Amino acid sequence: MTAVLHVRALDVQGPARPILHPLSFILEPGKILAVTGESGSGKSTLALALMGLLPPGFQARGQIDFEGTDLLALSEPEWCRIRGRKLGMVFQEPMTALNPTRRIGAQIADPFRLHTPLTRPRIHAETRVLMEQTGLLDAGVSERAYPHQLSGGQRQRVLLAMALACQPSILIADEFTTALDARTQSAMMALVTRYCETHGMAVLMISHDLGLVRRHADQVLVLKDGACVEQGPTASVFDAPAHPYIQALLAMSLHGAARTPLTPLPVFRAPA
């Protein structure tokens, strides 16, 4: 199958040190690639690099080939034409990603206004469809609500609605179900999977939740200290993990941290 995104030897240098060591992978249409690894392993940095949103002082090198264009060579105006239209992203922190001073209906409508020629009544109708698909209408959330009037999970749904609005070729979802209860999490994953099946959307899903990864991802990439330690089809990575790091992550997720002896972090050590 032809890749929708081909990442070759992508690395990210931070202000003081390398954050991501060279990574290569592909995203296939209609498939989900999960990126997992411990906190600080570089998952969000990878997502931000793919969206051209690295913080100041960070530098990405390598190649991110999307529809014959190297994204790393794009100017900011070129990025603005692609972000939100071809590449959708759901960020980890919904409160910082939403504008607190604007009603959520207007924010969900933004991608239509920015990237499509739809008329105002059509935009309004499409906004309602997205609110219905993401369960916001059923939860009694009004288009006129402000972000602070919503729960964390509802705000996460608003971000998903915005990301899906233009039926992107790629969705980058950074821990987007972490704030959701199990039932809502599975409804959101069902919606994402439906977009994969019906629109051929490819997904890069960042998650600590190995159960979620196992249930939904086609491929897995495991990061440790900014380097890829294992990647491949989900069944192979879970059933026969080659690297001791993923073996340890799986053991902890299966048996629970309480049964796994952990080295205490220096900050929690009792004074001598």
Ligand SMILES: Nc1ncnc2c1ncn2[C@@H]1O[C@H](COP(=O)(O)OP(=O)(O)OP(=O)(O)O)[C@@H](O)[C@H]1O
């Ligand atoms: N703005 C920044 N300036 C300097 N270092 C940063 C900055 N943002 C992230 N880092 C560092 O980059 C590394 C990777 O961080 P990143 O947020 O990508 O990890 P992560 O795997 O997404 O973690 P988490 O699961 O906790 O979100 C960490 O060591 C972090 O301290």
